[in-house]
Every structure is written in structure tokens, then in C-alpha cells.
Amino acid sequence: MPERDVAELLRDAKRVVVFTGAGMSAESGVPTFRDALTGLWSRFDPKSLATPEAFAADPALVWGWYEWRRAEVERVRPNPGHEAVAAIEAHVADTVVITQNVDDLHERAGSRGPIHLHGSLFSPRCSSCGKPAGLPAPGEVGGRMEPPACAHCGAPVRPGVVWFGEQLPTSALSAATEAAFGCDLLFTVGTSGVVYPAAEIPYVAARSGAVVVQVNPEATALDAVSDINLRGTAAEVLPDLVD
Ligand code: BJW
16 A cells, blocks of 8 residues: 555544654664664674663663763754654644654654653663662763762662563553554554564554554564555655655
């Protein structure tokens, strides 16, 4: 089905969900995780960086890596795909953006309160008492960095992201599931669909009768649940749907 027909589906939709992954921000210059040459997991070991055990074993390595990633995100800008998602929200009042991304590019493009299933690079918290911590002032990044100490209990502050083996924030997951359950059109954009429970979101929408449209230049695990596959990048395909 060509983009023209999807634009028509969008015009008729009452409740829309846009479910995004790392590919959404790729054209802004933020690397994905699993792309063969440029993905973070092709260059870095997720077990040594994105697990609670890794932070316990070497907090300076993990904190420094996430501060480097935060600095990289601060240097880039939303792309036309993020802007198109914000335009969908402007056209269809009942639109919910659910992102697995830990960047803030949806917000900077004008999206209202996207649900962050995997947390954020911008919400560090105490690794022991869980109280939110302030962001450190910009400084030298690019290697090991000792995390700041919690102002309340003195334990190391950790990045506010969801690592492998950790539970997703309950309120975010239930709001996302509820939105997917009630929508009539769901876009899944730039995600490989291999990380659970986030990857269940398009299946929840499909089971409740929604049309699922995938925007991705490559085949993914979510091809199986997608009614329509638009093979292209987020910044190429999404703006055409809202012109
Ligand atoms: C473009 C593009 C362009 C490129 N335009 N597209 C069921 C089965 C098997 C395993 C499990 C299961 N349930 C749970 C698990 C375990 C695990 C898991 O899913 N493992 C699998 C990988 C095997 N899940 C967990 O551990 C989760 N927790 C959990 O289940 O807890 C249970 C529990 C219960 C009770 C108590 C305690 C625990 C947590 C998962 C957390 C994931 N965290 C990460 C890191 C976040 C922090 C950080 O940023 O460092 O989240 S991993 C990483 O993957 C990140 C992403 O959000 C996530 C998804 O990746 P995404 O976004 O799909 O990126 P890619 O790179 O995979 O794909 C990019 C796509 O874009 C590609 O398709 C490209 O083609 C495309 N693309 N350019 C459009 N321009």
C-alpha cells in the first residue's frame, strides 16, 4: 500500500500511537544499537555497560559512557521525522507517542509528553535510595568518570535508563499498553522489535483491531505484525504522510 493510502488512513484515524526506536533518531546522528556497522552494540559490549551488574562492578566506566552519549545527544537536533510525528499529534488530538529512546528529540521537535519506556539520559537518580539527582554541569566527557554522590544518602548516582534485566517503569508501561489497546492506527518506526516487553506494544494494538504500519528501511521482527510496511527512513517517509 503506497504512502498516499497510509496518509488517508491517518486522516480518518481517531486514536493514533507512534511507537519509536533508535532508527527514529538515526538521521539526527544518534547511533542505533544493532545496525551492523554503526550500532552501539557492534562497538560496545552491552553486558559491560547496560546492566545493573556492570554499574555495580565499574560505576565510572558506565557513568562516563552515558555522559558521553548525553553530550552527543545534546549536540544534535530533531530530524524531519521527529517533526512529522509532532505534526501527527497536531492533526489527531488523541495521539500518543511511545518511545524506547533515551534521547529528548521528540520533546525538542514539539511532541507532548512522549512515554519513555526505557527511561532517559536526562533523569539520573540515586542507585540506592532512588531519589532524582541533578544533571552534572557540562564538562570533559569521553572516558571513565566517577558518578556524583547522591545528595540524600551518598550512594553513587546512576543513569535514569532501563538496563537489561530491569523492570520498565510501571506507570510508563501501563500507559503505553493502554494507549496501544485503544488505538485504531499504530506506527512502529525505526525499531528492530527484539527487546521485550516494549516489542509487545504493536501486538497489543493489532490484537485490539488497529492497523499497524511499519516505517523501516529493513525487514524486522515486527514485519509479522505489520499490515503495511513502508520501506524507507523515518525522515523520508513520515513527512510525506502529513504534507
Ligand atoms: C531506521 C533508520 C532510519 C535504522 N529510519 N529506521 C522475551 C523474550 C526474550 C528476551 C526477553 C523477553 N522478555 C524480556 C527479555 C529480556 C530482555 C530482552 O528483551 N532481551 C532481548 C534483546 C533478547 N529484556 C529486558 O531485560 C527488559 N527488562 C525485563 O524484561 O525485565 C523483566 C523483569 C521483571 C521483573 C523484575 C525485573 C525484571 C529491559 C530491556 C531494556 C532495554 N534497554 C536498552 C538500553 C537502554 C539504555 C541505553 O540507551 O543504553 O534499550 S537495550 C536497547 O534496545 C535500548 C533500545 O531502546 C532497545 C531497542 O532497540 P531499538 O530501538 O529497536 O534499536 P535497534 O538498533 O535494535 O533497531 C534500530 C532499527 O532502526 C533497525 O530496525 C533499523 O533497520 C532501523 N533504522 N535507520 C528508520 N533512518
